[in-house]
Amino acid sequence: MKVLVVGNGGREHALAWKLLQSKQIEQVICVPGNGGTASMERCHNLPLAVDDFEGMSRYALSNGITLVIVGPEVPLSKGITDYLQDKGLMVFGPVRAGAQIEASKAWAKALMQEAGIPTARAAVFTEAAAAKSYIKATGAPIVVKADGLAAGKGVTVAETVAQAESAVDAIFQGQFSAGEFVVIEECLIGQEVSVLALTDGVTIRPLLPAQDHKRIGDGDTGENTGGMGAYSPAPIATPELMARIQTEVLEKAIATLRAKGIDYRGVLYAGLMIAPDGDLKVLEFNCRFGDPETQVILPLLETPLEELILACVQQRLSELPPIAWKGGASATVVAASSGYPGEYEKGQVITGISEAEATGATVFHAGTKLNQQQELVTDGGRVLNVTGIGENFEQAIAQAYAGIKYIQFEGIYYRRDIGHRVVVSVKHRETP
Ligand code: AMP
Ligand code: GLY
DSSP states (O other): EEEEEEOSSSSHHHHHHHTTTTTTEEEEEEEEOHHHHHHTTTTTOOOOTOOHHHHHHHHHHOOOEEEEOOOOOOHTTTTHHHHHHTTTTTESSSOOOHHHHOOOOOHHHHHHHHHOOOBBEEESSSSSHHHHHHHHHHHHEEEEEEEEOOTTEEEEEEESSSHHHHHHHHHHHHTTOOOOOOEEEOOOSEEEEEEEEOOOOOOOEOOBBBEOEEEETTEEEEOOOSSSEEEETTTOOOOOHHHHHHIIHHHHHHHHHHTTTTTOEEEEEEEEEOOTTSEEEEEEHHHHTTTTHHHGGGGGOOHHHHHHHHHHHHTTTGGGGOOOOOSSSEOOOOEOOOOTOOOOOOOBBBHHHHHHHHHTTTEEEEEEOOOSOOOEEEOEEEEEEEEEEEEEEHHHHHHHHHTTTTBBBTTTTSOTTTTTOOOOGGGOOOOO
């Protein structure tokens, strides 16, 4: 079987890597892919933009592609699935109507209220003055969210009323290209956990829970990023909590989508806040695999990925046996370009990947490419994800850090404390 994977991040490298472990997979084509997907056997890149639906469909139809797996939210929210399905292709990823669950926070909030899914109290505003008077009346801390897709940057957890008000101004001045609505939300406290679930539109099954580190700095400080590291299975998501997430969140979401006439087949990713008293609330839904969560979940997956994905696309997930996992734990550390999440340089030569992999770690490429001289160079803010697996978190985290030591490029930056919630000694990891 030939599979087309849409996207160019660490998530897509991990998807291609996992698919290629199966004998059923003849070839993976990544659109546009990165330096890592360009270098794997039976894998190559197709240099098209992720919203070039016509180009992808032409390629897929004339090259015997059986299945298309969509990584990022942007093509999903622009209707890639609707378009390719119309051409007769099998696509894993929700139709445009379903992708609204990520693309519009106001829509997602309304769905949660309709479904009775626990979530933070919220109000939606279409103009700044009303939003600000609500903020004044409610007080801080308070959370201000731009409605549309903002690559993880549209959310401000404001400590003061003034901060919240300037976040409202930034949104209505169009800083997030989605200035029509603002969602103001009660500020929740607790630990976040990501539960990615596979669904065929009727049945929904969670993958192992993961936690990521969103902040740029050690101790979870500084600016928000797309994610600086992750680990799985997150111990906070006990079997009891996972059972509640299944019935109180995932099943309700899928039933309500169905009731709206939306046939949602793909990943439903619930970002949850678990309060100290065990209370759970949904912070957000995403319509796709998480990044970097995928890079820690897939290395633990025993069931062939394409079996699960085909069962979702063909709506027969309920017929499969339970998803099998390898046991143990995994962790990934993101190597980023100096300056990220702000401005950073591209084009720095990367060395040390084979030495890193010789330690047993797996290196997923995120922002890399091969330049004209076929050298591997940096091409994004998050450059590589070095993943370790082991019998426990100590081993997994140690393997990831043992590997990343060998990676070199000008300005490399990574956090030294990935997994500090699950391994106390990580807090004291020395900075080399
Ligand atoms: P979102 O894109 O909605 O998940 O928000 C991004 C991040 O902002 C989340 O991962 C949380 O760290 C934080 N956040 C979002 N909503 C809330 C909330 N209601 N209370 C506290 N933190 C939040
Ligand atoms: N790691 C967060 C996300 O994928 O949205």
